[in-house]
Amino acid sequence: MPLRPLFAVRLRPFPASPLALVPLLTLLLFLVPIAAGLIGTWLPAFGFLPNLGGTRFTLEPWARLLNDPALPGALIATLVSGFGSTLLAFALTVGFAAAAQGTWAYRQATRLLAPLLAVPHAAIAIGIAFLLAPSGFLLRLLSPWATGFDLPPDVATIQDRYGLALALALATKETPFLLLMLLGALGQVQSPQRLATARSLGYGPVTAWLKTVLPAVYPQLRLPIYAVLAFSLSVIDMALILGPTAPPTLAVLVFRWFNDPDLALRFVGAAGATLQLLVVVAGIALWRLGELLVARLGRRWTAGGARGGSGRTARTTWSGGLFAVLTLGLAGLLVMALWSVAGRWRWPAAWPDSLSAATWSRQLEPAMETGWTTLLLGLAAAGLALLLVLGCLEQEQRSGRRPTRALWLLYLPLLVPQVAFLFGAQVLTVSVGLNGSFTALVWSHLLFVLPYVFLALAEPWRRLDTRYLRSARCLGATPFTVFWRVKLPMLLRPVLFATAVGFAVSVAQYLPTLFAGAGRYATLTTEAVALSAGADRRIVGVYAFLQALLPLTAFAAAVGLPAWRYRRRRALQ
Template sequence: MEATRPGQRRGWLRFAPAVTLLLFLGPVGAGLVGAVLPAFGYLPALGGDGPSLDPWRRLAAYPGTGSAVGMSLWTGLAAATLSFTLTTGFAAACHGTRLFRRMQRLFAPLLAVPHAAFALGLAFLLAPSGWLLRVLSPWATGYQWPPDIALSPDPYGLNLILALVVKETPFLFLMTLGALAQVPADRTLAVARGLGYGRATAWIKAVLPLVYRQIRLPILAVVAFSVSVVDVALLLTGSTSPTLAILIMRWANDPDLAFQFVAAAGACLQLGVALAAILAWTGGERLVARLGRRWVMDGARGGAEGAARIATALTVAVAGVGVAALAAMGVWSVARRWRWPDALPSEWSLGNWAGFSGMAGGPAATTLIVGLVAAVIGLVLVLACLEAEDRAGRRPTSRALWLLYTPLIVPQVAFLFGAQVLLLGLGLEGTWGALIWAHLLFVLPYMFLSLSEPFRRLDPRYARGALCLGAGPNRVFWRIKLPMLTRAVAIALAVGFAVSVGEYLPTVFAGGGRITTLTTEAVARAGGGDFRVIGVFAVLQAALPLIGFLLASILPGWLHRHRRGMREGL
């Protein structure tokens, strides 16, 4: 493709990619600096006027720091490995089957539900008086009363791993679907099957190497997120076996302001933990690639079928856990009386929702406004970047994509702590602008991931025909490209809104405790122990993104209801 297309003036669009990257890299870089300087004793506002290693000494001497680092690495790497293994095994066993298509429809709404909502639902399932033991008692367990055991939280992080797997498996599955559309997967699989390989063996040996290149960056984002997640860890690991991210939050919120230096050192350590996890993953990649070459070269036609069937069963079970967690939230939100060991409430009531306007109305409105504004701004930036790319006739390099996904690779707590220091210095902490910007940092990469391929797959002959008829580039964009991208744009908006609804740490740091959303309120109320109130918040938190995706599936057809050709293309 030529570097410059005749007649396609880019104007201000030529600056869109650079402005977008600057909007992200500038604050992230400033946030990291804002964490590094206090970590080495420099924070004049709190009396830190010179370089010092005292924060690191206090960090090393704090009880539980080493075990928290170990817990972060263990839960993060285990969750990422299990999610990738289940996704790969399920795709290998079921690619092209009816079950594969059904799981695709099921995983999409599960992906829309925020992490904290899933964690709350999982806590409902695994509590001593939770749904799981209610269903099994007393006929299977013999329990006449709730047992004095704690399935959640647990000291080994197993519940945290399960919650992350339930959320990250749908994400990696949908990323794999996108990658399959970019490689000759069906033809490659057919050739391998024609040579006598089993379905799963053929997929892993021939298709997986092509697909993995496309999903490697999302996998690393999953690894970095899993080792540094805060809201899910707060809900499922408890205070006795915290991860490093929980300790950092504890130090940052300590009334003793001297702990701000320790929190800064912890944020830097969290960055090191994430880098160590990524290095461990890339080292595992090389080891698996070396062993995989030997396996491919030995010519064995089977060997993966049994493992793929097990992965399929576990993937279906993971989806079932996700659905059960969502159902548990819904049941608790309308339960009036639920005695042990009844599997369902004996009395139902909407009274729990009666105080919605006073209890959750404000956070819900904030969640809606911030999510919509962040998604719309993200959409404008993404479309500007993609249109500038199309008019210039070149695609971004892999280095540019890595820069765009920096907020997903760098642990949130590592740079948001420093960004909070910057916002405090500028007097912007606790403002709506700071909160929307903090959400936008994470909304835009996911929106770019959602919209880039549909935009690039547009048939260029439509635009060329319009240009030949005298339409300008701007008219082509508004009258040709954008209408054809109606469904993709709607889905991208729904994705961006869903990401914003689930953001916990950006809201805590940028909101300064003065602006709350459904996610922060749900996590705060989780310690109260009233499952009915928690259920209301969790259902609201899950419902908003699901409504967004429902509208994204309905509105495009309604908008083009009088255009038969457009309806068929959607």
């Protein structure tokens, strides 16, 4: 009887354990608050909220909403900024990948992703405001010798009527995210082989990528694009800084109604939050229709046989566009840091008269208190998310079943607008006595942290060579020993990176902090957004710089700790 190879032996599956309950617990943490939040928002939208005197269903909130004179302008600004930013981010991502794959620019761009991914949205918005404002750094560089301006011009370069500055800032933040998602997807579709086949048939590099790689990789980009579109259509913190003010975007308008001293406007706010959800759903449906139309036209173009040229013009154009967006974000961070140490800085000087740490010395104590709250909240949310994700992935590997359809549920908190369910979730926390507690605050952050932690860790975990695990089991190791002594040491870098991603997402949360914290907890994000409305730019620079510094420190630790821990183990580096 021939002997079978050792690793071909079929090992018995792990016995049932409490670990099997972790995916169900994680699912409940997603669905319960979102479902309760949506119901708690829909009922007041139709007049039913007994705690505020609404004891019967009525369409009066919708009548007041539709008759509000600010609604048409808010919808226009929302659609322009949301679709404009998503289209720009998608075009830059796909155009750059198609035109610059394998080039020096491609490698350099991937190295610039981490800083912009780590920095919270509000910090990016504040930095871009410091650059593009009528008295901002860019006009200071050009005035008065190029522009002739002796005073800041009366031009709405930010907070413009249609939200164009907001769209640019959103694209600056979301382009690195989409590019990172694309880089992860390219490794799963054998793009080098597809390109080599197309090039051997005479196709140019850009045309070859668009005809062979994009159709294969786009299905894996669909959910991230929908998440970007949903966020762009419903963002609040960036819209408060860069968006129009009279009228604001729809999400900001709803946020104002929820915070108005007149409690009757809570019903109008609930109707507006429901409308915001409908806008996002309609926006995703419209994007899906566009996908079908482009796919039909694309099939004709692919079958047409056009080979395309050398791609030099496309490479220059798309590389220049992507680096312009990345440079805008990084330059905003540098100008933000410069303002935090600037002394007197009169217009139109391109450099402050002096540099001073006086603002830091005055603001350091209150900023450190807020910073500790931000740090503890981020560590708690990221730590809980990591435990749940590790449990889900470990159970998936032990059971041998990969829940592909659950990916839509994973994206649910990212696809549903925050303002559409957080008010209802706040009603739930009030009813159970958790409103304004640190527990409710961590729970609200966990809804948005966990999806990103899962996305960052799932692929490295699944790609781990199972022969290492089989070897450990054959040597008598228990399931826990395999997990603790084999998997975690080998995957230390992606685990820490996923934790840093979750921490950065927690630091960036604005609306969940306000709703779940009930104003009792201030974070660097809430303080930076509040100060950006009209405070001294030096103070805003301090808070925004600290807000950006925490995630950057987390990412630096995620890179540095494995390098130090495995400094004598070359294979693990």
